[in-house]
Amino acid sequence: MDTKAPISGDEDIAIRIEKVKARMRTAIRESGLAAANPMLVAVSKTIGKNPIEVLLRHGHKIFGENRVQEAARKWPELKANYPEAKLHLIGQLQTNKVKEAARLFDVIETVDRVKLAEELARFRDRNGICPALLIQVNTGCESQKGGVAPEKADSLIQYCMSDLKLPVRGLMCIPPVDAEPSLHFGLVRAIALRHELASLSMGMSGDFEVALAFGATSVRVGSAIFGPREKRREDDM
Ligand SMILES: *Cc1c(COP(=O)(O)O)cnc(C)c1O
Secondary structure (H helix, E strand, O other), X not given: XXXXXXXXXXXXXXXXXXHHHHHHHHHHHHOOOOOOOXXXXXXXXXXXXXXXXXXXXHOXXXXXXXXXXXXXXXXXXXXXXXXXXXEEEOXXXXXXXXXXXXXXXXEEEEEOOHHHXXXXXXXXXXXXXXXXXXXXXXXXXXXXXOOEOHHHHHHHHHHHHHHOOOOEEEEEEOOOOOOOHHHHHHHHHHHHHHOOOOEEEOOOOOXXXXXXXXXOOXXXXXXXXXXXXXXXXXXXX
């Protein structure tokens, strides 16, 4: 008889996210700087709807995607079935996709230039809605990466908050792959403190414990939860 075995991959995902949460708790306990209750953003880029739904059924609510088009394919249906789900945009946003992104995402973590901020403000003025925003800082000054250069971060933050009155809640960074991440986390933390910004999105599968030790209020974890992704050029950051 052709009985279907339980899909073991599903259980693995639930087990793995619990392991990540346990590691987060340990890191928080061991650090004096750690935020009390940091958020875990499950990064579901390249991952199909079924594994995502396993996590939603498991009770996880916060997800990150790096491409507007991919999120637009996957999430309207998932959000309809799980209205409490929250979606973060963690990839670069083109100004011509602001309308779509502003409706689809609850948080946009990658505001990094005046033109994009102005487009978000224009959308807000016309439609009365704006997701919560983070400013992405390119702490490693890498040309292939999004993010405002560290020396321009203060003026962009100021412009977004004071002039455009955008709901900027904090900062985000992605340290260079081979760099010691703590220097980057410390820099972003210092900029956030200057502007009294509460949210710090930093730390991925390889360095989220370090990020928590530097006060991250949100970590973005993909492969430690879903397993390794197939390589895609855009993910090669
Ligand atoms: C892919 C991605 C992550 C998650 O990376 P993992 O190493 O799989 O945890 C986090 N942040 C951003 C911006 C990403 O693009």
